[in-house]
Amino acid sequence: MSEEGNKEQPERAKTVDGLEKKWTKWWSEKEVYKYRGKDRASTYSIDTPPPTVSGHLHVGHVFSYTHTDVMARYKRMKGFDVFYPMGWDDNGLPTERRVQNYYGVYVDTSLKFDPSFLPPLEGGKAPKDFKAAPCSRENFIKLCENLSRKDEEQFKDLWVKLGLSVDWSMTYHTIGRECRRISQLAFLENLKRGEAYQKVAPVLWDTTFQTAVSQAELESREYPGFYHKLLFHADGEDVAIETTRPELLAACVALIANPKDPRYLHLKGKSVKTPLFGVEVPVLFHEAAQMDKGAGIAMCCTFGDATDVEWWREMSLPVRPILTKAGRISSQVPDWIQTQKGKEAFEKLENLTAFSARKEIASLLKESGEMEGEPVPTSRMANFYEKGSKPIEILPSRQWYIINGSHDEKLRSDLLECGEKLSFHPAFMKRRYDNWVEGLSEDWLISRQRFFGIPFPIWYRVKENGETDYLSPILPSEEDLPVDPSSSAPRGFKEEMRGKGGGFAAEPDVMDTWAGSSLTPLLASGWKRDGELFEKTFPMDLRPQGQDIIRTWLFDTVLRSWLEFKKLPWKEAALSGWILDPDHKKMSKSKGNVVVPKEPIEAYGPDAVRYWASSARLGVDTAYDEGEMKIGRRLANKILNASKFILDLKGSEAELSKVDSPLDLSLLSSLSEIEKKAACAMESFDHASALHETEAFFWSFCDDYIELVKDRAYKGDESALNALRLSLDSLLSLFAPFLPFVTEEAWHWAHPEGLSVHLSSWPRPLETSQSPEGFKKAALFLSLLRKEKSEKKVSLKTEVKKAVVFGPGSDEARIASNDLKAAVHALKIEFDPAAPETGVRIEF
């Protein structure tokens, strides 16, 4: 490096440390990632997954968001105006629970908004005799927004550190005013078109959270239980059934056997009496009764499981619910139990949880001699609400639904058609969508009996007798949205009329969190808010997301978009895999194996962490691997040092017309091949091979090409200097989507007054007169000569008399004759293409 060189340029860094601060600031000041909004054709719009801000930061976040960012940066360099907003998901149960604890409050929907409300706590620990304070839903939402803001800062900090090229001026919140407005508006549109409806029906019910939940929120878990053999009484005989849920005996409405089962045919048209309670129930026959299960005859209760619901519905059985919403046996003896013995038995079960009632009834049955043998332990799969800790119950209640094709074959096939038209990456992920749509058995239950969330924009008339008339909803007009019906009155009513005869009552429920999330493409692109933006960005180009939420987020979004526009919400869906811990267990908070993303970013640098993430293909579960990050860091440092070497050479320029040496032209051809391969890989969402193609070429470029032309370059050879500079620019661009920091740094060394590398264009392959083969063969022979020296245990710079290069391919390497000679420090070089085998020889 010359003295003059030092004066012209500030000292160039040798390692990547500290680059992120410099460039994140510069990117933000120069608005490098701003969406310019020219028109639809030049726009590439991304439906970014809004992370749940009340969750803790997790290295898995880094993984999938990097995949998206790589694509965003690639598209930007391809000349697209990238619309890449960020949303914050601050809706839903996790936030609700956090806010309750943090501020020491709970929601009382009967309260009105109090602008001067101050929560009793602000983080910290609650004192011993602390009692949470009630507040209105609106106050609660305000508190949530306060707390979420803090969490969002943390997330934003991470995203910025990681180098996500998000346009931060386009940020949205899922509990924000605009999201509430859009969610309510979209719901009212569904309602208007008859796609949303309410009904009283058995629903999946979580007794811990005391809310209805949807099919999509279920997960099955192993659950221990006992088979109990109960004796029902028929004329002159006992009929034994087996059940794992004897506590529901009082809710029994029938015994069901298979119509082909000879064992029970004689009971046709007869009835039996239940043990303990002496309630008369019919013996009925249905195909769904399995002869080989249990005793082959089952008791149908309202409701033990989905089969009970099926029987109840198809055979018009009565409803005899005995469980409360809290999951306890009700505290009043139901009127269908009429015997004194039965009433006494029921009283012993009152208010017990299902779990305790099971034990109690078993001992009652044993006492009365109506249970055969002892309960037999068994383990079965039971459905749980994914966030719950007790099995789901099925209770009848009034809920809101949105159609999803489960009962509408036309809609179902339309939705399957949507799946056909959407490009899934990787393609096999489509099967999960198909399976889900094909397996839907109920419409989407969207009402939740929670307080925090987006309220339904509905009031009901209250009849003169004080009963709420759910059949006559009162709807707000579009310009009044968002509304909270529990704190404001519908137009034409005074607040005093709330809950009174002739007045109104609010729909107390809130919407499923996915009801809001399923609208992210509408929310982000400004539907019913900014018509111009909407035209330019919707339908969106890309939905990146996790494979675990295909059945929820992806499907729900497709559904809402289909119902609203009869259009797909996006063209492509990119599904990232899981992050596993180094032992290949799924990383999760409960296992305590979560890595906080800040640590590796600080230890290895953001480019290194991005390198690890980018190395994994879409849809492939990937182990957390710091080794891979070390490689990324080494690559980033190498890029810096190779750039430094090239740019420190005197008089280096980047003009193709000045490159005339065949080897240099061949190198550029070889590079062009990589540019094509990388672009092709990127277009098919295979960022990992784009990166690895580039990386492999880059190492050969450093090890072989630079070594070959070093001598010429030092001597100021124009052709070599220009080829080096041209290659450098191209390589920096190829790496830019993956390693945004180090490429930006080196790019600015090369173009001190220039734009960001991220706004430069993706390299266009150059056509040169030389094929790539010459360079490849020269590199091959250089490496053979190096090997020869290494095996002869001499230093690479040891001077040798003669180097002989022979065999097939040696003719093509002739274009590097002088460069090879210089690189191996040979006084003379000879070629012998006639030799049958490829090889080299060195004479000392």
Added chain:
RNA sequence: GGGCGAUUAGCGCAGCGGUAGCGCACUUCCCUGACACGGAAGGGGUCACAGGUCCGAUUCCUGUAUCGCCCACCA
């Protein structure tokens, strides 16, 4: 029970109808004028198993096993 994916060197992963690849780790050598947070070279694999198609299969087909995920099963 149905579906989807995986199985290739000690580890992490590519690949592909024609002699098995990359990186890490390992061994040896080198502070060579971009880089020691570096470089050069080397050893290491019956491509899970069994059949089939083919001149030829790690690759395509069928089946089996193991692992992971999704759905169904909850008497």
